[in-house]
Amino acid sequence: MGPGEEDVVGRLTSLKQYNQQGNRAPHKPLLLLMAIGELLGTGSSELAFSEVEDRLGRLIKEYVPTSSSVRQTAAYPFWRLQNDQIWVLDREVSSDSPRQLEGATGRLTSSIERVLLDNPETLQTVVASTLAQQFSPTLHDDILAAVGLDSLEYASGTKRTAGGAKRSAEWRRRILQDWQEACAFCGFDASLGGAPVGIEAAHVRWVNLDGPNHLDNGLALCSLHHKLFDRGVLGLSTEHEVHVSRHYKASSARGQAVYDLVGVRLNPRPGTALPAPKHIEWHCQQVFHGPAVA
Ligand SMILES: [Zn+2]
Known part of the structure; x- marks a missing residue:
């Protein structure tokens, strides 16, 4: 893996999350997986907010615990993922309100898209680590199917020692x-x-x-x-x-x-x-x- 690819893996697998008191907040990882699914399926990670609002919103309802103090909406990660310097919107939007995001599209930066498309192993590592960081192994197949990544053969990101x-x-x-x-x-x-x-x-x-x-x-x-x-x-x-x-x-x-x-x-x-x-x-x-x- 070259230095550029390692950097991409690092950035994509260390998203800033609302994580007070160890609460799970897998909003951004779900959007990231959805964008990677789009990238693999169409060659571009571009997602229109209007198209994913329902789909991502449903995934958040399914996979984010109701105790989470983060709002259970698609708008939350769609806007906030910009702060991680991996996701760009096609226009200035000043808050994560769904009304403001109406008509907006978002995508992974073109340099990240290129690294992921050119390096299938890097893409698999990112997907596997994101799943391993966020979800019980019994849920991985369901989530991959929901984001259009079920055809992806991924090697488990959880590296276990023989003793483990x-x-x-x-x-x-x-x-x-x-x-x-x-x-x-x-x-x-x-x-x-x-x-x-x-x-x-x-x-x-x-x-x-x-x-x-x-x-x-x-x-x-x-x-x-x-x-x-x-x-x-x-x-x-x-x-x-x-x-x-x-x-x-x-x-x-x-x-x-x-x-x-x-x-x-x-x-x-x-x-x-x-x-x-x-x-x-x-x-x-x-x-x-x-x-x-x-
Ligand atoms: Zn039983």
């Missing part, structure tokens, strides 16, 4: 064993040829955001409930009762079955570590789409 991979495999094994290879929320247990199937070890505080591989930072969850937990549909109280987001909607009986989990109390066999309050509080603040269904 071994520790994390051991953690998974212990979590599944302690929770008796059954979903802590619904009890789903299944095996195929003697091995659990559709049951996963889930971090409460995401491992890529300082969540430790400790037994009090994990649960066994079925694949569906793991996804809903990482997307903030499901949460936990510090008394270990399951919460369901009031923003969750489903019309079929199977979809509505999620409401059956409201108030279910985790009840593992004796000796199993329950998730620690500090990790639950992090999930509640940074992931769960509150408020919860009463």
Whole structure:
């Protein structure tokens, strides 16, 4: 990687973020990924505010925790990404109000576009690092699809040492064993040829955001409930009762079955570590789409 490319990676992966008290604020990274998706698809990262206002606004609603004190609008990153010297608007706009941005277009600077288009590896590194910095690994495919980058084969940006991979495999094994290879929320247990199937070890505080591989930072969850937990549909109280987001909607009986989990109390066999309050509080603040269904 040449010096110019390293500089681009550095600038794109260290966006100034509203990050008081360690709050997640992935507004700018979502816009960046969307611009890279546009660049790969059309050869230009140019996005008209009117075209992305809805699309980006929806992504922000989906992936930014409702506890975030940053406004949940597309206008916020569309205007503020200029401060990071990687994004330019086609006109002077004096604030991040949607009305002011009407008719404006934005794009990555031409030098950044050139580096990304000429160096597929750099582009992949930027995408992988942005995802790793912001989102649980279980969400990466969904986000790539939403920004038009699902065709991109990216190498994981989280560089793990051999020791780290071994520790994390051991953690998974212990979590599944302690929770008796059954979903802590619904009890789903299944095996195929003697091995659990559709049951996963889930971090409460995401491992890529300082969540430790400790037994009090994990649960066994079925694949569906793991996804809903990482997307903030499901949460936990510090008394270990399951919460369901009031923003969750489903019309079929199977979809509505999620409401059956409201108030279910985790009840593992004796000796199993329950998730620690500090990790639950992090999930509640940074992931769960509150408020919860009463
Ligand atoms: Zn389940």
